[in-house]
Amino acid sequence: MNTMNSGISAEAENQDEPRAASVAEHKPEDTVIEEGKTVGKPFSDDPKFKLRNVEVFYDQARAIKNISLDIGRNEVIAFIGPSGCGKSTFLRCLNRMNDSIDICRVKGSLALDDHDIYDPKRDVVELRARVGMVFQKPNPFPKSIYDNVAYGPRIHGLANRKSELDDIVENSLRKAGLWEEAKDRLDATATGMSGGQQQRLCIARAIAVSPEVILMDEPCSALDPIATARVEELIAEMSESYTIVIVTHSMQQAARVSHRTAYFHLGHLVEVNETNKVFTSPQHELTESYITGRFG
């Protein structure tokens, strides 16, 4: 993102320069965003998540500004936007990963299958089993491949016998497209795998506890193109049985894998629409400027 940031500062330095009267005179960054107003189709007929008037504060700073959005069942939705736009913050609200940040407060109504995610009586461990997460950097435990996948099912008591656990491990690795590569080295340490394999292992680990939703925070940004293609293939397969929310900096990735795309800007949710629509004819000027590389 360094190049993009320098793009903005260069833009700022040129501010005093007289410009010809033209379309270019109006800078997209100057666009006033109406709070809580999202263009496109933010709502769904069959929502898995129903999120209304969500606001997130880091201390006094408001990082998410009045966002309302539905995430549909078995939908792949991509969150895109420039660095610091709040997409990761918003993603982490969905399984209360923000709880670990002391200064972070979440307001508004967030429901998973019509049940309040932030209900004080809610079991967060159970929530995170239902709403799994895959991070930017592959973060396998320094344990064997087998133990990485078996960890979740063990602590959640999903298997009564060793053979049941074996089945879960095999199934999860198969679903993550890793079984053929890993079946003969299940006892080998996971950290010895390649980056792409480690990331797929993390996906297998997330799948192992039978989640309903998988959150992915830039899952491919540390992977090479082939490993990326594998993960994307996996996302397409998984979308049949899971709801997937993916934060990505790669516009092409969002265009390839998602059904809907949500564009975030300075804590606002500017536009949500079918991905095909967003990348061919976005409705909002800011979305257009961002995805075409006019600012970032």
Place this chain on the structure above:
Amino acid sequence: MPDKKDDVYGDHISHKFNDELMALKSEFLEMGGLVESQVDRAINALVDNDGHLADEVRATDKKVDQMEIELDEEATLILARRQPTARDLRLVVAVIKMVSDLERVGDEAKKIAKFAIKLSEEGQAPRGYVEVRHIGNHVLGMLHDALDAFARLDSEQALRIMKEDKRVDEEYQAATRTLLTFMMEDTRNISRCMSVMWILRALERVGDHACNIAENVIFMVKGEDVRHTPVEEAEKVVGR
């Protein structure tokens, strides 16, 4: 090349990308200008019985073909290198399609030039040149306006061209009827009148291609495909 700041394709973070898109746009317009003059000169060659000019038109068509190949290659490279989106993507896709329209217009000009040579060798101008001149001017104006609409991203002008196409069709039908009358009056006219019919047909096709270009301009500006839809639908799209 237009001033970068004056162009909606000229404000990317990547200056190289700006240059590529604007080069694509200006080279397309250059090809458009060449094709326009090809049609104009082909009509003049015919009406003025100018075999030399007709030969020139036929020779210049190679240049048109060459430009088609170059523009297609540039557009393909932009797709490969930049993965353009939104209005940039629409520009590149529209150019790829419009380039083949321009190339076909070039072919129609070549066809007219060929008939111009044939008819001038036969001597004695046949009837129907008034109609050729009339329809020729009409479709040339449409082609010019279509290229102008592209240059200025003017979807309203593009819509006007779509509406014009119906009038060209009517004029073409009327001219055909006139030529049929000539043929019925004297069967010795038939061969030459048939040549003029082919020329009129070629001009009518030029109008169709101008119309295709106009539809692509609406797609570029509005992001909606108005091909194969009634003009009223296109009108709604442009009005949005």
